[in-house]
Amino acid sequence: MTTSDGQTPEMTEEHIDRLKENLEKVEALSKRLVEVMAGKKGHTSALDGPNQELFAKAATAYWADAWQNPAKLLEQQIEFWGKSVLNFAEAQQALTTGEVEDDDNAPKDRRFSNPMWETNPYFRFIRQQYQTNAQAIEQAVASVDDLDQKDLQRLRYFSQQIIDMMAPTNFLATNPDALERAVETEGQSLIKGLENLVSDLEANDGELVVKLADETAFQVGGNIATTPGDVVFRNQMMELIQYKPATEMVHETPIVLFPPWINKFYILDLKAQNSLIKWVTEQGYTIFVVSWVNADSSHADIGLEDYIEEGYLTAISEVKKICNVKQINAVGYCIAGTTLSLTLSLMKKRGDKSIKSATFFTTLTDFGEQGEFTPFLQNDFVNGIEEQVNRDGILKAWIIGRTMSFLRSTDLIYTPAIRSYMMGETPPAFDLLFWNGDGANLPGRMAMQYLRGLCQSNDFVSDGFKMLGHKLHIKDVDVPLMAITCETDHIAAWKDCYRGVQQMGSRSKTFVVSESGHIAGIVNPPSKKKYGHYINPDMKADAETWLKEADFHEGSWWPLWEAWLKKRSGKQVPAREAGDSEHPSLGPAPGTYVLVKASR
Structure with missing residues (x-):
């Protein structure tokens, strides 16, 4: 950790004591966390990921290709091994000499804007190895070609979700911004972050829905939606x-x-x-x-x-x-x-x-x-939605909102979660994000008509959408x-x-x-x-x-x-x-x- 003038601050015994004091508050928050998770209503597991058949088909296609063309697999593996060993060697050298060479070829990624991702050997190695792993997964997915177009699109989407989820910025021990903030605030940022996490869980019956905006900053009919x-x-x-x-x-x-x-x-x-x-x-x-x-x-x-x-x-x-x-x-x-x-x-x-x-x-x-909704409009997901709708009578707003957010997961899930839960920040007072979080439930029957008859079957432009005694058609x-x-x-x-x-x-x-x-x-x-x-x-x-x-x-x-x-x-x-x-x-x-x- 460094101060604004580039100096490392002195951690006195008093600072350490206050840090320990703040961290002891975690116990009370942890109790609330356990309570809210114990009361979680739960939902059908089909809403959380694709049917395992997709990954089974992808694995079969990948290994079938490897069997037919082992040289390609070996080439990919050797490239991955080589980069991993080089990352480790560079980290060892930096730890020994205290000097870190500039990495001009590093992909530009705003998640890694903190200088420590480049100058600190530990964080530099983590960043390099994450990017090496991500590239290896992308190459493996790109080499799978014995799947139909929709399955390929879904495979690319869900593999990218895995890559985004495993970013080191999403974990406290490998996020220099969050660690610096924790030390600067003597642990108060972690306490505030945990409070934010527990509050979000309590507000959503145990479902994790990241709050994107400060809801106290807006009043519908007060300072927004005011046209007479x-x-x-x-x-x-x-x-x-x-x-x-x-x-x-x-x-x-x-x-x-x-x-x-x-x-x-x-x-x-x-x-x-x-x-x-x-x-x-x-x-x-x-x-x-x-x-x-x-x-x-x-x-x-x-x-x-x-x-x-x-x-x-x-x-x-x-x-x-x-x-x-x-x-x-x-x-x-x-x-x-x-x-x-x-x-x-x-x-x-x-x-x-x-x-x-x-x-x-x-x-x-x-x-x-x-389009981008292809991963969510196949039968495994739609069947899961139908099961949940039959249970609740409605398609709940958090399910819709979560699906929309996962189309832009870095911007709408992980980055806000980092700021709120690791950095302990209050969500911004942003009217558009307030509106985005003010969702609406959909009637169960209507939701399934839309998903089955329009999105999946495309009846309106094909044979006609049956409704109110007529076949409705786009023409x-x-x-x-x-x-x-x-x-x-x-x-x-x-x-x-x-x-x-x-x-x-x-x-x-x-x-x-x-x-x-x-x-x-x-x-x-x-x-x-x-x-x-x-x-x-x-x-x-x-x-x-x-x-x-x-x-x-x-x-x-x-x-x-x-x-x-x-x-x-x-x-x-x-x-x-x-x-x-x-x-x-x-x-x-x-x-x-x-x-x-x-x-x-």
Whole structure:
């Protein structure tokens, strides 16, 4: 350990005594830890890893290849042995001479930014050997070729998870940052870290869900989700919020925005500076937003048809009554965009022309390519989810959140865990991460319809998705539409979204690729002047060609969307107050449903 001036501090007897004193506090915390783990409810083991058949098939393929081509195996092993011996020899030399040579060929990895990973022989050896081991695993996986494409993709994913999990930064004895902090704070950082760990476990009935944000820093309806409005309708599925006008005149055709019910709607209203909802009112539109119910076990039998009938169709009907119009403009985000597509198909079958235009934010409709979710959409995992759903009646928010986090495990699991549990830091006061942790449960029946019928069977673009007496098909989506996708989106990859939009029956299609990812690419206010976007009216080509030939525009896509929407929003009328005589205010925005926390 070194101080800011590069000197090693003197560890006095007084320091050592205080360190021992702090570490004695571990006993009380350990008792709490044992108690919370003893009360852990548990869950089906299928949610924790792939069926062992995957690894058995991979091992069989690997050894079959080695038998046929032993020279390749020997070459890999000799390379691994050679690097391991060299790492050890360099460490021995450094310990003997006290000098460490610069390692210019070391892979750049921000986990190893502490200078001790380079200058201290012990940590340098650990870092080098970890990277050598990781490379050996990657080479072994890359040499397996006698598996189908999905199994290969899963093998690569889960082997990378093992590599990330075994990083030396994840363990106190091999994390110089954590050790330095422990000495500097006389062990207080470890006490605080253990308190954080026990608190997170207690908050989740023994399940380890790393808290990403300081929850005490935010209040929904207090300092986030503050755009003024009123709840004007409520049923078992949703609250319908009408936002107050910000202009004296508004466009006649209102907007109804359907957010995903996997998370809560206020991602679009975090704060005034980046609120899409607030910005829409300022452009002269009447906007309604659906706030979905946070499911509990009483909602176990609710399916996608209930979301369509009591959510989409009811919201559209009530907005038409309130605004005295025949048509509305609809917006769907993520899974809500997928379900908006199903709703449009159903309305086509029924001859209902209530939707004038549709906008899709990061929406998948063709699940033929499952992207980064491939590891979790095979039968072993989906069967495990179904078993857990049958037990609980719902798909719990922590399961969904954990799955999403493991797609970016270093950033969303290990790094926050290190800061909280080893360094003893309080999670940051970051509104986006607060929202990310404020999850929602899914009704069991709906979750399985989505996973089986849409994600696995891809019925909507193949034989048709059976629902409400009809076979719903993507070609039935024929209203004018705009699809906003995001270039680095790992949840709804833009190329997969593009393929779905290509198959829709609309004659008028506008497709946009925003820079950045699933959230930042959508929550991208013009005032920030941050992320640009791509446009190309020709959607006949494949996705790669579309992007290559697209025009890039600086800045947010929001003004582009508003100009497109204006042409489909009718004449100007006096601004509308919330509700009417048959729709009195049931309370101010953001309503009550959004305040319900997900059950554990």
